[in-house]
Amino acid sequence: MPRSRLLLLLLLPMLLLTMAFRQTPLVDPPPIDVPAGLTAVQVSKAVKGALIGRTWVVTAEHADGIDAALNGNDYQAKIHVAFDTHQVKISYVDSTNLKYKVKKDGTRLIHTNYMNWMRYLSGDIGRDLQLISAGAESTPMASPGG
Numbered sequence: 001m002p003r004s005r006l007l008l009l010l011l012l013p014m015l016l017l018t019m020a021f022r023q024t025p026l027v028d029p030p031p032i033d034v035p036a037g038l039t040a041v042q043v044s045k046a047v048k049g050a051l052i053g054r055t056w057v058v059t060a061e062h063a064d065g066i067d068a069a070l071n072g073n074d075y076q077a078k079i080h081v082a083f084d085t086h087q088v089k090i091s092y093v094d095s096t097n098l099k100y101k102v103k104k105d106g107t108r109l110i111h112t113n114y115m116n117w118m119r120y121l122s123g124d125i126g127r128d129l130q131l132i133s134a135g136a137e138s139t140p141m142a143s144p145g146g
Helices: 004-020 038-053 114-138
Strands: 023-025 058-060 065-071 076-083 087-096 108-111
Touching: 004 058, 023 058, 038 058, 038 065, 038 076, 038 087, 038 114, 058 076, 076 114, 087 114
Parallel strands: none
Antiparallel strands: 023 108, 058 065, 065 076, 076 087
């Protein structure tokens, strides 16, 4: 057997194993607590700012949430971000070319990148909520004559 074929046969299982690890269980991120005193408009602003900052496209806005999509060259992810003045919840809706599947035991799997995107987006929303809250609490009083 030629040496190159032997090398290919040895490397193929490792390559297949690496590709298999590109899927991870799909678990929606935990709810994000909204700081006390923020209005629904402020929460919506924080959510939209985080989505746009991560290149998500807002596809629909509702009184209690936002639908968004992340579009790549050969993939798409769709989510719904539900919110009120107490918490923000990100939920998976649909995807294309992100290796989504449901196992027989009901476990949902998706490409590892999707879970990273959710982690980053969740962190950004939490940060933006804190920044808006800090800005609302520290709004300077107008000075006389000024």
